[in-house]
Amino acid sequence: MEPTDQAGVWRDGRTLYTRNAVPGRTVGDEAVRRSDGVEYRVWDPFHSKLAAYLLRGAPPRLWNGARSILYLGGAHGTTASHLAEAVPDALVFVVEKSPVAFAPLLALSRERPNLVPMLADAQLPERYAADVGLVDFLYQDIAQRQQAAIFAENVRTLLADGGRAVLMLKVRSVSQRRPATEVVRAARAELERADLRIVHEANLLPFSREHAALTVRA
Numbered sequence: 001m002e003p004t005d006q007a008g009v010w011r012d013g014r015t016l017y018t019r020n021a022v023p024g025r026t027v028g029d030e031a032v033r034r035s036d037g038v039e040y041r042v043w044d045p046f047h048s049k050l051a052a053y054l055l056r057g058a059p060p061r062l063w064n065g066a067r068s069i070l071y072l073g074g075a076h077g078t079t080a081s082h083l084a085e086a087v088p089d090a091l092v093f094v095v096e097k098s099p100v101a102f103a104p105l106l107a108l109s110r111e112r113p114n115l116v117p118m119l120a121d122a123q124l125p126e127r128y129a130a131d132v133g134l135v136d137f138l139y140q141d142i143a144q145r146q147q148a149a150i151f152a153e154n155v156r157t158l159l160a161d162g163g164r165a166v167l168m169l170k171v172r173s174v175s176q177r178r179p180a181t182e183v184v185r186a187a188r189a190e191l192e193r194a195d196l197r198i199v200h201e202a203n204l205l206p207f208s209r210e211h212a213a214l215t216v217r218a
């Protein structure tokens with residue numbers, strides 16, 4: 001098992017791990033592994049687009065040194081729990097608008113104190129901006145037609161100078177009919193119109209056919 005260039009993420013071959021913040025407990029049905037007396041959880045790229053992106057060549061050091069992270073579209077917390085483990089000294093604010101998904105997220109946060117769940121709509125960053133403050137890394141994974149616009153507004157409002165942000169673009173939520181390449185091109189154009197600097201793009205094959213990842217830099 002060796003460290004990767006993303007803080008708090010280890011790998012053994014193609015398998016990624018984070019250090020389990022609550023040894024003996026898993027978040028889903030992920031496998032665990034002990035090494036030198038430390039328990040690690042497998043970060044499954046088929047269940048987490050962020051893990052898939054790391055394996056598909058995401059830029060190095062996306063969140064290294066971050067003190068504060070904003071995660072939009074936390075759902076039940078599968079990915080957010082790994083991110084919170086990767087940055088134990090940072091706060092990870094997790095915005096989720098569905099009360100049904102929020103309940104397990106809240107339960108998760110009771111055992112993982114650096115994971116801060118917020119029942120809120122990512123379309124209205126002004127509602128949580130004062131609580132969150134500026135962040136060093138922002139991650140968005142929400143299946144909505146206006147994903148790129150929501151991302152641009154959150155980045156503009158909340159990303160600190162020098163920070164990085166990743167948009168997990170769900171192509172079929174934008175359009176059922178248009179080719180994926182066209183949807184990605186339109187999203188890129190929208191981010192550029194908002195003055196965001198796109199530094200990396202990748203598809204997530206073979207882990208997900210439906211998504212493209214875009215990284216921007218403040």
Ligand SMILES: C[S@@+](CC[C@H](N)C(=O)[O-])C[C@H]1O[C@@H](n2cnc3c(N)ncnc32)[C@H](O)[C@@H]1O
Nearest residue numbers: 073074075078079096097098121122123141142
């Ligand atoms: C694909 S799931 C996220 C999966 C999660 N990121 C993971 O990897 O564990 C998308 C989530 O975004 C939430 N969502 C959709 N629109 C939202 C919005 N405007 N604000 C906040 N959350 C939203 C949905 O309720 C859903 O839980």
